[in-house]
Each structure stands twice: as C-alpha cells, then as structure tokens.
Amino acid sequence: MSSHHFVKEQQEPALLILSTKGLEYENLAPLLEWSPTVVVAQEEVNKVISWGIKIDLILADLNFQQENYKLLEAQYPVKFIGVTEEAYLEEALQYLVATKHEAVNIIGFPHQKVFTLEQKLEFIDLVVWDAPLRYFPVKNGQFKKWFTTCSIQIHAPEGTFVEVIAEDQNQIHQISYATFIEVEEGLLTLKSNQVFWIGEFVAED
Template sequence: MSSHHFVKEQQEPALLILNTIGFGYESIAPLLEWSPTVLVAQEEVHTVISWGIKIDLIIADMDFQKENYSLLEEQYPVKFLGVSDENFLDEGLQYLIATKHGSVNVIGFNHQQVFGLEAMLSFLDLVVWDAPMRYFPVKNGAFKKWFAGASLQLHAPEGTFVEVQENEENQIYAITYATFIEVGEGFVTFKSNKVFWIGDFVMDY
C-alpha cells in the first residue's frame, strides 16, 4: 500500500486473505482502515480485486504467475510471492515475519487447525477469522477484556482447563469440542496454563 501517513510501516496488522467464503467486503473493510499490507492467496485474487482492495502481494504458484502476469501491471505495484504445495498460509506468515510485521489478521482459515500455528505466536500476534467468528490466542497464561455481553467459544485441545472469572465468580471449564460460554457486561478474566483461543462472533446471520 502506498499510504502510511498515520502509523509506522509494519506497525498495523497485516491482512492475509486465504479464503473469502462467508465474507463480504463489509466484513473486511474495517481491517483496511490503516492501509495494512495485504496478502492474498491466488484463488481469491479476483474476488478481492472486485472489492476494490489494493493488493500488495499475491501468493501464487508458478502456473498462476505465468497465466496472470498481466496483474503485475494492472495492479501495480503488486508483487508475486512464490508458493509450492499450496502452502499459502505458511508462505504468507514467513514473509510477514521476515519483513518485521508484528501482527496479522488471517481471513478464511479453519479454526480447527489453529493449534498448528502456535510455533508462530512467538513472532506474530495472530487473529484468525473463520466466518462468522474470529479467534485470538491467549498465550501468556491470562487475559482480561471488557465485553458488552457475548457468546464466546473457548477453543483448546480437549482436556485443557480454562478458568473464567466474572464479577468475582470463578468457573473452571474442561474444554471439549465447541465449548461455548455466555458472559455478561463487564470485565472477564481468562486463565490457563496452556495456550488457548477465544472465539467471538463478528457477523450476524
């Protein structure tokens, strides 16, 4: 992107778009406010262009690059980032780490696979968007946030224990598949001795 007038380069969360199923421009638009670096997997390039979003990097294999070479001129100054075995996520995250980005919103990644991302959490702050929810990791044992009342998913390997403190009341949850909890308005504290993820709804259906 060309305009970084408000924040330092690489300070704002990058945007890595892997899949647009369940997403429209309206759900992505708020993430574009500070002109982030935008990376897009090859299958979603034409959808993202149709939304009017300026792409910085297209993650693509050699065949796609050859067939779509004209994009380099049409979408200048977009660049190709080579990929093999369709490993778009890994290639995108490695690029962001190498270019000193500190955080990224990953659009269209299956939240069931987030446990495989934990090695990256030392290098990047990751938020995973899997419509209609987004998931963020708690990696330092505890996390406190104000909620206006919400339905949340606690997501961790089965058998992980997460303590939830709300209004001076504590409850411990043993995580199973799709553990949802309801929290009221106010600050909620989450604690665990393992990395876990909190999912909240960002879209209404």
C-alpha cells in the first residue's frame, strides 16, 4: 500500500475536472490508470460519480457542502475544498501545489485562457484538456517530438513567432488565432523565445 500511496501523492499527475462538456469516460480512462488524485468541481460531481470514478476532493461552495454532506460518507474518504465566487481552478491549484503534486491534467478549461496559467508553471506542470484537444506548454523555448501525420495547433499570444523544424524543411509561423499546422510523420522541433502551447487532438479509439 505504501508504494501505491507514493505514486498517488507524488508522481502521477492529479486529475482536475472542471467541466465534462464534449468528453466521454473513454477520454479520461487512460488518465486514471495509476489512481491519480481526482479533484472535481461541484457541478460535475454527479457526472463523474456516474462514470464510476472515485473522487478524492470536491471543490464546493458552502451551500453545496451543506446540501451534499452525505457525499462525505458515500464517497469516503472524499473531502471538500471550500470555494467562493467559483474560483475552482485557483483553489485546486493552490491545494495541489501545497500538497507537492508535480503535475495536473486540467479537464474542461478553455484553451483561450491558458496564458493566465503561466505563472503557475514554475510550481506545477499543467496539461489542459479543452475538447477535442489537449494543450501542453513549451516552457524552455524548444520542444522535440516524433509525431504521426496529424494537425496540431500552436497557441501563443497574437504575433508570436514559432519556428517549426521538420526533417526536410524549416518554417517560421507568426501566430494568429487558432494557428493550425499540418504535420507529416517524423521528428518535429518547435522553437520560440517565449512560452507557447501545443494542442493535439485527443485520440478516439
């Protein structure tokens, strides 16, 4: 049990569910493989329970806590994290950083707002799922990965320059809203002088 506890608390990215719109259980199942800490906003609790997912922490205002106190027993050992003014994301990230989680998958956060998260990247690694894409930040100016043939989005402040280096060509992209590029199978390197995010379509089996 101690090894499981170590994985849950330290290594496996936590799972923060703010919205399930556009997602099915099958999209989340791979993220549950190693029993991550599961944190859920109050509006999504019933949906997540219906999927059979065990919740660890519920982000809830005082009214929800009072009206759903039975969840503490039904989902034991679930805990409430008190939230005011619907500050679910902020409260969740504060908790996860304080409990020394190294990473979190954020489900249902609008990708247009990922730039507001960048001050958190010093403390915790973030992957944002905004159906049907998942977004991850490139913090150190360069990212290299083997891609299959696909379409990816490069998400950065308007006017940012990102260099895309494939095996047979280099291209400079000036980012505008929803900049998608078509990628051929092979090793791809992306470079910029500031933080940018890469959006990949979530695979559907």
